[in-house]
Amino acid sequence: MPEPLAIEVEAASKVIDGVTVLEDVSFTALPGRVTAFLGPNGAGKSTTLRAILGIDHLTSGRATIGGRRFREHPQPIRVAGALLSPDAVHPGRTARGHLAVVAASNGLPRWSVGAAIETVGLHAIATLPFGQMSLGMRQRLGLATALLGDPAVVILDEPHNGLDAATIRWLRTVLRTLADAGRTVLVSSHLMSEVEQVADDVVLIDEGRILAAEPMAAFVGSDEPGALEKRYLALVGS
CATH class of the missing domain: 3.40.50.300 (P-loop containing nucleotide triphosphate hydrolases)
Structure with a gap:
């Protein structure tokens, strides 16, 4: 914590x-x-x-x-982690791929991606391209991104x-x-x-x-x- x-x-x-x-x-x-x-x-x-x-x-x-x-x-x-816009992801990138890029660019361990996916229940769409996600799915991905660094x-x-x-x-x-x-x-x-x-x-x-x-x-x-x-x-x- x-x-x-x-x-x-x-x-x-x-x-x-x-x-x-x-x-x-x-x-x-x-x-x-x-x-x-x-x-x-x-x-x-x-x-x-x-x-x-x-x-x-x-x-x-x-x-x-x-x-x-x-x-x-x-x-x-x-x-701090934030969800300001659910659309700030490349349309061809998957949920897991997006989280992996954010984690790597911020020096976070690889396991943080799986933890964020688990927290927000993204397993079913982890390999779905962002461009094919509904707004609700995109909101979940945005929340996962916000929680990726286990912020205060x-x-x-x-x-x-x-x-x-x-x-x-x-x-x-x-x-x-x-x-x-x-x-x-x-x-x-x-x-x-x-x-x-x-x-x-x-x-x-x-x-x-x-x-x-x-x-x-x-x-x-x-x-x-x-x-x-x-x-x-x-x-x-x-």
């Missing part, structure tokens, strides 16, 4: 072509907890996740994992997209297991009913500003089914 590491975003702002897309964004995602990152399309969720991973640069502020910027860690793949932090951007009901239920178990093992799990999603069941904490962003960052129970204020969606809509509208 890797050393527990928290995600900390501090006064993060980003301006693109004179347009402010993030403004003074601050929140923490803690080890052992699933943090739901919620907000409408265009609210700044993906930009924030990319800043945490060092893909996008902030205009001001900081985004760190374990107190250091992601790229400052000696072996970043062991610090797992960041997933809309992982429920393209999944059927059984696979969504399976993903819920995976996320809970990762958090219960001490990992920091940060998930953006529009699937409120699912987030409500698995998340411990909520971070809500709209128009680049944080509207709430607190435990799920405090945010919804009710055990009534659908309370998360009602609270969300009350703050950001339909």
